[in-house]
Amino acid sequence: MFVRKTLLHRSIAAVLAASSAMAAAQSESGADPASKPDGGAPESSASLDTITVTATKRSTPLQKTPIAITAIGAQQLEKERVITVQDITSLVPGFAATTQGDHGVITLTLRGIGNDSAKTEYADPEVALFVDGIYTPRAEGAASLLLDLESVEVLRGPQGTLWGRNSTVGAVNMQTAKPVIGDSSGNVQFGIGDYGRLGGRGAFNLPISDSWAMRVAFAHEEHEGYVDYQNPGELLPSLESQQAAYLASGGDPAAFQAINPNLFVNGGDKYNAQNQSALRVSSLFQPSDDFRWNVSYEYFRDTGTPNMNLMQTPRAGQEFWSTFADTAPYLDREVHTLRSRMDWQLSDYLSLSYTAGFSRFEGSSDFDQDGGVQVPTSYTTGATFQEDRTNYSVYRNHSHELDLKSNGENTVDWILGLYYAAEKNKIRFDIPIFNGTQQGTVAWQGSFIQPKQTVDSKAIFGQATWNLSDVFRLTGGLRYTDDAKENIGGRGWGWQYNPDVPQVPVAPGTIPSTETGFGFGVGGINDGKYDHGQLTWLVRADYDLSPSMLLYASVSTGYKSGGLQDGGVPYKHEELTNFEIGTKSSFLDGQVIWNNAIYYEDFKDFQLAAPITFVDGSRGLGFSNVKGSTKVWGFESELNARLSDDDRLQFVFSAIPHKKLGTLLYAGSNDYQGLPACPAESGIGNCLDVSGNELAHAPDAAFTLVYEHDFRFASGARLTPRISTHYETESWLSAFNLGDGDKQASYHRTDLSMRYLNPTGTWYIDAYVDNVENKKVRTSAGRTAVGSGFEYLSQYLPPRTVGVNFGFWF
Structure with missing residues (x-):
């Protein structure tokens, strides 16, 4: 079983023991768990349109907020068994998440815009990720466990005024559950499933005094890898065949050696395994009605394995979920985060808030980039060995925001803000590529060492809403951002093909140098500076057609910083102008809400990034700006209905019929x-001319339908079956649009669950089946040359999984 004991595991065990004691104490005292804020009582019959959001940096009703926004509350997150950001994509129109194996990260796409290679210290995402309003700059943050959340808000369309840089097409803001003063409550959940799945999570609210409370939350999820290993003994050629192939290639008979089968992985940890733990300690201090201070510390550890690139068409006799691996998987990530928010009520009309965040990420990984597509014919022929190894990556960042805003009902509601963020990153990434096997000759190998890469971002912003009447409002906003980036001492080391140097894969401890005799030379000098200032703006009008229907229209801009790529070459920033009209409606006293939006995006200098080979044979991560306009238009619709006290329905729809790239004549990628x-x-x-091609991860149409019904028993118990099914049309997996291997065909995928809630609402049991159809859904693609053709590889969503969860409240 895929289990690694850590100090955090022991800490979680201690917390669970404490929770049992607390639950017993609650029972003895006669407390009613169902009366707790997060208790197990049946869902309120209150109207759906009372949901509040923070998209405007104020708490406003969802149906009165003139932004295309999806708000997912704590109950729905639990029912959907949300573990990472990828798990909520089907609940948000036009939202997609892709996995990238060699760094083990999740990248996000919204309304057809995203960047699959935004996964290093260089590239920034188009969809900004926030936790409690604090920006998470690196893509690795999306892979963290989501624990003890109050809600997730996905803001669609540019959010460049209030939310800043790199929110080009949207922002995801996760609100953690905050401590409650004077309340003693908690919840715990345990789970088991196939593939050795073990899970546990919980949260405990601890009242300390009349002005202070704390909250402790934890989560752990693990399962064995989905990908089995193919047996090298069944695939490797006979000794005679190896000798013949070696001699046919012109090899020296005296130098021949047999392929060592022990170079291939046939045991141990499998690819696509999970082993993640997280712990958060939060504090709320409120000495008066005029001051609140929320502060939290969060720890995240990931020692699972990367997701594997699988052959779309397995070899004859081989299982689909299997690989012929010559690099064992390895992943180790650790994140420490401190978040703080102070709120002052300066007067009845004025408030001030200060938000700060500090984070340190450390990670390393090892990944089989060649995917085991080819079987070597001899130790130095017939295949390619490629290992992608992150020796280390250390990302440190901090951010600060000061907001001054009006309170209450005014003719003009306004907010002014100052923002500063900084990053200091370093990384070493090695790529040994060998002919045949690791025993063979060097095809190329390199080491990319970036000892210091810094980012400084400063901004000033303001937004005001003029309430012209009780039903008509005008909003305008401006933000000026200045981004500065600098690479110091970065070098790309490449193999110099010196016959006097032993041809062995570069070791993690090897320090490349022209003087050490390891055979490396400088392939790229990454030193450089980048600085750019950008103005983003918003103009919006919204009108209440009736007390239950809002109409809005907006023009807004988004911006993503440019920067420096390998070799110190700068690439330009990108800009997006979004035109949007939307409606928000509620019916039947708020029991049905229906929100719609139609949008048109005009993208300038859209950034595409990919690993490439330069004309001199050196390699690196290259960036290209798409010239002209990349144009996207689409339609979104969300319907939530409480059909009765026992029936609930949700329907999410997205259509993106037009998503054309501008002009890019020279698009390259070593993955293809x-x-x-x-x-x-x-x-x-x-390279390939991709001008006018369609964007990736943007199906013409997609929808998700969720339905659940409560069966109530005379005892007060409740049984709730739930079905969630997703369908989407075919979509490309890259901008190359290379054919069936480079796309995901149209598909439908269904999740089923059943919950039993006991009569007192104090505990429940969930049984679930995810991906009932066992669909093989691709999230990425690449191709490898095999003979006169190509073999396509992809990463996939998980296969069918089943499990049971047990939880209780106290």
């Missing part, structure tokens, strides 16, 4: 072998 040779002036070895 066999691209044509590129003109010398491009600087890239191989």
Whole structure:
């Protein structure tokens, strides 16, 4: 079983023991758990349109907030068994998440715009991720466990005025559950499932005094890998065949050696395994009605394994969920985060808030990039060995925001803010590539060492809403951002093909140098500076057509910083202008809400990033700005209905019929072998003209339907079956649009669950089946040359999984 004991595991065990004692004490005292704020009582019959959101940096009703926004509350997050951001994508129109194996990260796409290679210290995402309003700059943050959340808000469309840089097409803001003064309560959940799944999570609210409360939350999820290992003894050729292939390649008979089968992985941890733990300690201090201070410390640890690139068409006799691996999987990530927010009520008309965040990420990983597509014919022929190894990555960041805003009902509601954020990152990433096997000859190998990469971002912003009447409002906003980036001492080391140097894969402890005799030379000098200032703005009008229907129209801009790529070459920032009209409606006294939006996006200098080979044979991560306009338009619809006290329905729909790239003549990617040779002036070895191609992860249409019904018993118990089914049309997996191997075909995928809630509402049991159809849903693609053709590889959503959860409140 895939279990690694850690100090955090022991800490969780101690917390669980404490929870049992607390639950017993509650029982003895006669407390009613169902009366707690997060208790197990049946859902309130209150209207659905009372949901509040913080999209405007104020608490406002969802149906009165003139923004395309999806709000997912704590109950729904629990029912959907949300563990990472990827688990909520089907609940949000036009939202998609992809996995990237070699760094073990999740990248996000919204309304057809995203960047699959926004996964290093260089690239920034188009969808900004926030926790309690604090920006998470690196993509690894999306892979963290989501624990003890009050809600998740997904804001669609540019959020460049209030939420800032890198929220080009939207922002995701996760609100953690805050301590409650004077309340003693908690909840705990345990789970088991196939693939050795073990899970546990819980939260405890602890009243300390009349002005102070604390909350402790934890989560742990683990399961064995979905990907089995193919047996090298069944695949490797006979000794005679190896000798023949080696001699046919011109090899020296005296140098021949047999392929060592022990170089191939046939046991141990599997790819696509999970082993994640998280712990959060929160504090609320409120000495008066005019001052509140929320502060939290969060720890996250991930020692699972990366997701594997699988052959879309397995070899004859091989299982689909299997790989011929010559690199064992490894992943180790650790994140420490401190978040703080202070709120002052300066007067009846004025309030001030200060938000600060500090985070440190450390990670390393090892990944089989060649995917085991080819079987070597000899120790140095017939296949390629490629290991992608992050020796270390350390990302440190801090941010500060000061907001001054009006309170109450005014003719003009306004907010002014100052913002500062800084990052200091370093990374070493090695890529040994060998002919045949690790025993073979060097095809190329390199080491990318970036000892210091800094980011400084400063901004000033303001937004005001003029309430022209009780039903008509005008909003305008401006933000000026200045971004500065600097790479100091970064070097890309490449193999120099010196015959006098032993040809062995570069070791993690090897320090490349032209003087050490390891055979490396400087392939790229990454030193450089980037600085750019950008103005983003918003103009919006909203009108109450009736007390239960809001109409809004807006024009807004988003912006993502440019920067420096390998070699110190700068790339430009990108800009998005979004035109949008939307409605928000509620019916039947708020029991039905129906929200719609139609949008048109005009994207300038859209950034595409990919690992590439330069004309001199060196390699690196390259960035290209798409010239002209990348244009996208689409329609979104969300329906939530309480059909009766026992029936609930949710319908999410997205259509993106038009999503065309602008002009990009020279798009390259080492993940797609066999691209044509590129003109010398491009600087890239191989590339393809992708002008006018369709964007990736943007199906023409997609919808999700969720339905649940409560069966109530005379005892007071309740049984709730729930079905969630998702359908989408085919979509491309890259901007290359290379054919069936580079797309996900249309599919439907269904999750089923059943919950039993005991009569007193103090505990429940859930049984679930995810991906009932056992669909193989691709989230990425690449291809490898095999003979005269190509073999496509992809990463996939999990196969069918089943399990049971047990939880209780106190």
